[in-house]
Amino acid sequence: MKIFLISFSLVFFGLACQNKSKTVVDRIIYNAHIITMDDSMQEAEVMVVKDGKILAIGNKSLLEKYTCRRGNMQDLKGQYVYPGLIDAHCHFYGYAKTLLTCNLVGTKSWGDVLNRLDTFVKNNPGAWIQGRGWDQNDWTIKEYPSNDSLNRRYPNTPVILKRIDGHAAICNNKALEIAGIIPEQNSSIKTLILPSIRQVEGGEIILKNGMATGVLIDNAVDLVQKFVLEPSLDELVKVLQKAEKECYAFGLTTLADAGLDISDCKFLDSISQKKLISIYLYLMVNPNEAGLKYAQENGISENNNTYIGSFKLYADGSLGSRGAKMKRDYCDQRMHTGMLMKSPKYYEDFCTTVYHKTQYQVNTHCIGDSANKLILELYGSLLKPKEDRRWRIEHAQILDPKDFYLFGKYGIIPSVQPTHASSDAPWVKDRICEDRMPGAYAYKTLLNQNGYLPLGTDFPVEYINPIFTFYSAVFRQNANMPEQEAFLPNESLSHLEALKGMTIWAAKACKLEHRKGSLALGKDADFVVMDKNLLSIKKDELLKTKIISTYRAGIKVY
Numbered sequence: 001m002k003i004f005l006i007s008f009s010l011v012f013f014g015l016a017c018q019n020k021s022k023t024v025v026d027r028i029i030y031n032a033h034i035i036t037m038d039d040s041m042q043e044a045e046v047m048v049v050k051d052g053k054i055l056a057i058g059n060k061s062l063l064e065k066y067t068c069r070r071g072n073m074q075d076l077k078g079q080y081v082y083p084g085l086i087d088a089h090c091h092f093y094g095y096a097k098t099l100l101t102c103n104l105v106g107t108k109s110w111g112d113v114l115n116r117l118d119t120f121v122k123n124n125p126g127a128w129i130q131g132r133g134w135d136q137n138d139w140t141i142k143e144y145p146s147n148d149s150l151n152r153r154y155p156n157t158p159v160i161l162k163r164i165d166g167h168a169a170i171c172n173n174k175a176l177e178i179a180g181i182i183p184e185q186n187s188s189i190k191t192l193i194l195p196s197i198r199q200v201e202g203g204e205i206i207l208k209n210g211m212a213t214g215v216l217i218d219n220a221v222d223l224v225q226k227f228v229l230e231p232s233l234d235e236l237v238k239v240l241q242k243a244e245k246e247c248y249a250f251g252l253t254t255l256a257d258a259g260l261d262i263s264d265c266k267f268l269d270s271i272s273q274k275k276l277i278s279i280y281l282y283l284m285v286n287p288n289e290a291g292l293k294y295a296q297e298n299g300i301s302e303n304n305n306t307y308i309g310s311f312k313l314y315a316d317g318s319l320g321s322r323g324a325k326m327k328r329d330y331c332d333q334r335m336h337t338g339m340l341m342k343s344p345k346y347y348e349d350f351c352t353t354v355y356h357k358t359q360y361q362v363n364t365h366c367i368g369d370s371a372n373k374l375i376l377e378l379y380g381s382l383l384k385p386k387e388d389r390r391w392r393i394e395h396a397q398i399l400d401p402k403d404f405y406l407f408g409k410y411g412i413i414p415s416v417q418p419t420h421a422s423s424d425a426p427w428v429k430d431r432i433c434e435d436r437m438p439g440a441y442a443y444k445t446l447l448n449q450n451g452y453l454p455l456g457t458d459f460p461v462e463y464i465n466p467i468f469t470f471y472s473a474v475f476r477q478n479a480n481m482p483e484q485e486a487f488l489p490n491e492s493l494s495h496l497e498a499l500k501g502m503t504i505w506a507a508k509a510c511k512l513e514h515r516k517g518s519l520a521l522g523k524d525a526d527f528v529v530m531d532k533n534l535l536s537i538k539k540d541e542l543l544k545t546k547i548i549s550t551y552r553a554g555i556k557v558y
Contacts, residue, residue, distance in 0.1 A: 022067040025050040027525070027554050030063060032076035035535065037083050037503045037518040047081070049525040052304075052553035057519060079548055080533055082499070083519050084253025084526030085466045086506035089394055089415050089456030092257045092281065093264060094166070096243035098132050098460055100124075100231055105133030105164060105460075110145040113161065118153070128175075128228050129154060132162040132460065137320055137427050144206060147172050147214025160224050165461045167318040169221045170214045179224040181205060181212055202314075202341035204323075218317040219341060236267075237276055244279045248550045248558040250465050251528035254280040256456065256510055258363070258394060259312035262291045272305035278552055280305055280526070282510040284312035284363055287350055295358045304553070307512060310361035311354060312394070314341045316371035319397060319424065319431055324368035327400065331433040338368050347378055355382045355389075361511070363392040363415065369400045369439060376406040383410040390511060395420070395458075396446060398432060399439040408449035413509050415454045416443055418472035418498075419462040425478070425487035437488065443473065444491045453493070454509035455501035466502055467545055473498040475539050482539075495535050525554035 027049040034044040036057065048056040048066045056062050067073075102120035107113045113134050121129055136142050150159050150172035158175035162168070176182045198205040203219030205212055216224065231239075247255065260268075265283045272281070283306060285291040291311065300309035316338055317323020322330055325338040347364075354360050362379070366372040372393060379391050388411060396407075396414035407414055421441035428440060447453040455469055462468070468479045473493045476486040486492070493501065507517025515524050529548040532541060550558035 022065060025055055025066050025068050026052075027072040027074070027551075028063070028066055028068050029074045029076055029081065029529075030060060032079055032081045032529075033533065034081040034519060035083075035499075036520065037500065038520045044519070047519060047525075047527070049554040052525055052555075054519060054521055054523050054525050057521065076529060080530045081519070082251075082528050082530065082534070083503040083517055084524075084528055084550065084552065085251045085502050086254040086256070086454075086510070086516060087247075087252055087456045087459070087466065087502075088256050088454035088506040088509055089258050089417060090255055090459045090464075091166075091259070091461075092243060092247070092255045092279075093240070093260055093268065095460040095464070096236070096239040097231065099239045099242055100130075100235065102129070102131035102161075103133055104131045104161060107134050107138070109139050109141070110149075113145075114149055114153070117159075117161070121154075127157070129157055129159040130161070130228065131159075132166070133164050134161060134170075135164045135320065142427075144168075144213065144215045145170060146208060147212075150214065158224075158227075160221075160228060162221070163318075163321060165318040165320055165458075167221070167323050168215065168217050168321040169224070171216065171224050172214060173212075175224050175227075176212055176214065178227050181223060199339075202339060204339070217321055218323045218339065237271060240268075240271070240277055244277050245558070246464060247279055248552070249547060250467070251530070251547045251550050251558075252279070252464075252466060253526040253528070253550065253552045253557075254282065254507070254510075254512070254516055256282040256284065256506075258284050258365075258458075259286055259314075260284065261286050261288070262294045262308075265306075265308050269301075269303070269306045269308070273303070278305060278555075278557065280307075280516070280524075280552070282307045282310075282512065284310045285360075287311045287313050292350075292353065295354070295360050300359060307510065309359070309511065310363050310392075311350075313347065313350065313362060313364040313375075315347065315364050315366045315375050316340055316368050319367050319428065322431070324398065325371040325374075326368040326398070326432070327370045327373070328436075330431055332430045337370065340371065340374070344374060344378075347375065348381075351378055351382060359389075361390050361392060363394050365394045367395050367397045369398045369403070369436070372396060372399050373403050376403055376410075376412060379412055380406055380410045383412070385409055386411045390509065392509060397441060398436065399442065400436075401439045404439075404442070404445055404449060407446065411450060413450065413452075413454065414446040415456065415509055416441075416446065417456050417458045417462060418443065418469050418493075419457060419478075421487055421491075422472040422476065422478040422481075422484070423462060425484065441488060442491050443493055447493065447497065452505040452508060453497070453501050454506040455498065456506070467542065469502060470498045470534065471539070471542055473501065475542075477539075479543055482543075495537070499534050525551060527551050 204217040206215035316325035504517035
């Protein structure tokens with residue numbers, strides 16, 4: 001009798017799944033806390049997916065209208081569902097390439113760097129030795145090293161080791177020879193503009209006793225980087241797939257890749273069309289002749305996996321390498337204010353062309369208060385008040401409080417990375433002094449200018465995990481240093497604001513709110529399942545949050 005009843009139940013369930021009176025769909029999740037992030041901020045119980053889009057969302061009565069295969073009918077047992085997380089500023093393509101290089105993140109000294117490099121080279125022989133991730137601010141001796149040790153270890157193989165932010169590097173003499181830097185530096189001693197520095201446009205070559213130390217700042221890095229051999233297409237696809245898996249594991253479904261040549265954008269688009277990768281990419285184009293030509297001839301390009309419709313400019317360097325352009329001297333390096341990467345006329349000409357001849361956004365890297373003021377005023381000379389072109393300032397790290405109003409006046413979007421604040425907190429006051437701190441990492445103030453604030457990580461500069469972004473935004477502390485004193489806590493965001501910054505506000509900053517950022521009818525079925533409620537979670541519990549699964553266009557990818 002029991003066997004009969006079990007068999008009858010299975011048959012009945014099977015018939016119910018194929019009930020002709022119900023609409024057959026691709027996926028149904030139910031018994032969930034679905035945080036929609038739409039305007040009403042409703043919480044739903046059931047979501048129905050068909051053809052990669054959200055077909056219906058609401059209460060359990062939807063189960064009477066829709067059916068699907070049993071494996072895609074998922075009881076989430078009270079778990080929390082959020083829109084797929086969006087990183088509004090990162091370097092996905094660059095991060096993937098770093099997977100082929102020596103990881104120097106977390107090194108505590110120059111000796112630590114050398115030890116890691118020795119181990120890497122033994123297992124990864126190649127024509128070039130590359131690494132990234134060191135930060136002299138984390139070392140006991142917080143100074144740039146010289147390349148003497150690299151020259152002794154690797155006299156015949158070129159070496160380039162980039163600082164964590166990519167705005168500085170140290171190279172051995174072989175790499176400097178290939179780039180033509182060494183033959184020139186001996187004759188440059190009498191033409192130094194600053195002691196121990198030889199300047200190039202938008203960059204610096206650090207010297208000691210008139211000789212190159214191997215340390216290059218900002219545009220000077222490109223003098224060597226352009227000679228580095230690129231990986232093969234097969235190698236690129238493999239590391240992009242690996243990087244994509246890491247993103248999915250953290251709940252990320254959309255990434256804004258901040259600055260690529262148009263040829264790289266086309267490559268990413270092509271492998272997306274071939275379904276070799278599936279993560280959605282908002283691609284910022286480097287501001288060169290080829291990129292501008294593409295924009296003028298093709299306009300905005302949008303398809304199922306990629307969006308090409310913005311330019312990425314660099315106004316200055318980073319604060320950590322003292323390349324950020326400040327209005328006044330650095331407090332820990334007098335008679336030095338950083339540098340602009342190009343002349344003001346260059347930015348004026350380029351932005352004017354983009355404004356009048358394309359519909360592209362202009363997204364400009366600005367760290368220092370001088371760089372921010374320059375670009376804000378330039379944007380303002382072109383944009384009409386509150387004009388919805390969604391031009392962006394990337395980082396908006398240090399501002400003169402007198403300049404904040406320009407964001408709101410012209411509808412300029414500040415795109416920020418909260419983990420920069422918590423990472424820089426131990427040393428930033430030494431760089432800029434106490435009196436400039438009111439304009440530093442001022443996320444709440446920036447939010448109030450336009451009513452929304454996109455958040456990102458800038459990975460691989462910071463860790464890829466968006467939970468760390470949330471932690472830094474809300475609690476203003478470093479997730480790896482929970483004992484750290486809250487950094488400028490008056491500029492913290494609420495739980496809801498931080499979540500919006502990684503969903504609907506990030507989508508809006510990328511002109512993707514019509515399909516991303518919230519769980520609503522007709523939008524992409526990008527969502528992530530977690531075990532905790534981010535809208536009320538306490539600090540001690542946040543870092544224990546688990547990503548249960550991630551879905552991109554309705555397909556489970558993690």
